[in-house]
Amino acid sequence: MAKSVAEVRPRPRLARYYLCLFGVMLLAVSLRFFMLGHQSFWIDEGYTLYFSDGPSFGESVSQLLATDLSDRFRILYYLIIFGWRSLFGDSEVAVRSFSTLCSVTSAVLLYFTARYWFGKSYALWTFLAVAVSAYSVYYSQEARDYALAMMIVSAQLLALSRVFAKPAADSARLFKILFAVFTAFGVLLNILMLCFSVGLALAHLLTSKRLKSWLSWWLPAALLSIAPLGVYLSAPTAGSPDAIGVSRFYLPLMYNVAYAVYGLFAGTTFAPPQILLRTGSKLEVVATYWPMLVWFLLTFATIAAGFVGYWLWQWHRHQEQYRVERFLTYALGLSFALGVLLAYVTKLNWLPRHVFYVSPLIALLLPALFRQMTVGLPGANRLMRAAACSLLAINLVSLGHYYFGDLYQKDDFRSAAAYVNAHRDANTRSVLIGGAGDTRLMAYYGSPDTLDGKYITESIQTGGFATNVQELTDTAPTVLLVSNREYVVAEAGKVTEAMSELYKLVDEEAFHYFKIYHFEQRSTDS
Secondary structure (H helix, E strand, O other): OOOOHHHHOOOHHHHHHHHHHHHHHHHHHHHHHOOOOOOOOOHHHHHHHHHOOOOOHHHHHHHHHHOOEHHHHHHHHHHHHHHHHHHHOOOHHHHHHHHHHHHHHHHHHHHHHHHHHHOHHHHHHHHHHHHOOHHHHHHHOOOOOHHHHHHHHHHHHHHHHHHHOOOOOOOOHHHHHHHHHHHHHHHHHOOOHHHHHHHHHHHHHHHOOOHHHHHHHHHHHHHHOHHHHHHHHOOOOOOOHHHOEOOEOOOOHHHHHHHHHHHHHHOOOOOOOHHHHHHOOHHHHHHHOHHHHHHHHHHHHHHHHHHHHHHHHHHOOOOOOOHHHHHHHHHHHHHHHHHHHHHHHHOEOOOHHHHOOHHHHHHHHHHHHHHHHOOOOHHHHHHHHHHHHHHHHHHHHHHHHHHHOHHHOOOOHHHHHHHHHHOOOOOEEEEEEEOOOOHHHHHHOOOOOOEEOOOOOOHHHHOOHHHHHHHHOOOOOEEEEEEEOHHHOOOOOHHHHHHOOOEEEEEEEEEOOEEEEEEEEOOOOO
16 A cells, blocks of 8 residues: 555654754764864873874883873873874874764764653754863864763763663663773773762662662673773872872862863853963953853853752652653762862862763753753743753853964964974074973974973072073073973063073063073173
């Protein structure tokens, strides 16, 4: 029997849905590849190049195991990037594109997880939230392990989503195996993944009906994670967190917590630029950007109040009906708290990038909250949808700053090296100093002869800096002093003052996070 025309044609609503889905996918890909090579590699990406630059795979592993830097605790990423660079090259676009593809994959995985739990409509909201997330886009364009880590978190959540199937899918061995593998890979990728996996395990336990079922998921994952943990525990610094080479927080930890929350929801490029906060009066900078901060605080407070209110009103009262929402809430709260505890114990300068594992949970929870608000609370639902639109707008503003705002750019090693190359001659030596300088990146951008001055930087304050520069440059008549993040080691004007004993300042040039001083040695009779 022939089908009717209505049966053959796709339903208009379904066609519109998949058109929107395609549009969001296109948006996610476009935002992540847009201007991918525009910014220079910065100091952290320099470590990526260094630890994935061994002459062989084995020597790269040995180099990682020998370091006392925190990079020892993210081995998997460097090994992957070693192979990726061998295949695709060393340009900014080539190296960063791995993170970009991981970020796109993470968004797709979260869409399918949300669709499995909450249905197609709210899965589209999750997909859109991830697509325009300034936090997600920022780390999709950085040659670091955070985008890969978020992809593994998303894969863990997708595999574990079968726990909440009706009827229960405990017999789905494939998903349990995949979950165990993803969990072990996550631990080997970044030690901070332990905070997420432990928080996820506790959340599952709190919402699980059967201990046996819980063990069937987590016991294999724990067993597979023993080997990566052994690699970490074998480090000479394992018993002494203070010996690990990481930046330590110098403000009360509550400031780090607030900044992490702000970064997760708005991205780090929304309101005050970090360079202004680091080099100027913090109160004056905050006062300048107060309208944007108030906008964010009102949006965040609305979402937080709606979340807490609905938790008390519905999710807690109807525990079985809202089991998934409770699971996600527990996972978010516990993993975030474990991250704070780790930062407190190790004195880690805890930044938004260190809580990457929370971002996928937020993307899943927000649409879930909006879904429940539709039941009997039309006023609250409209308010929450307005807050959601406001949050999307905040992230779009943040992305605009990230792409086009000069004050929001990273350390411009590319321009610094180009300036040095343009002003170098036989009588000129260049020296890199500062709080985050890396001669490897100067060499990457074509200035391999720039000398490493980090060992003499302290003498800017203690005295004898000009003499140290003279000895380091072998009494070269002209010195280009390349100062990166000078605010870390010296007050404004201190470098010129410290050099004035033996050198006179001829010129200076500024790039983002850089100041380059052009000094000439004073004649002996001056």
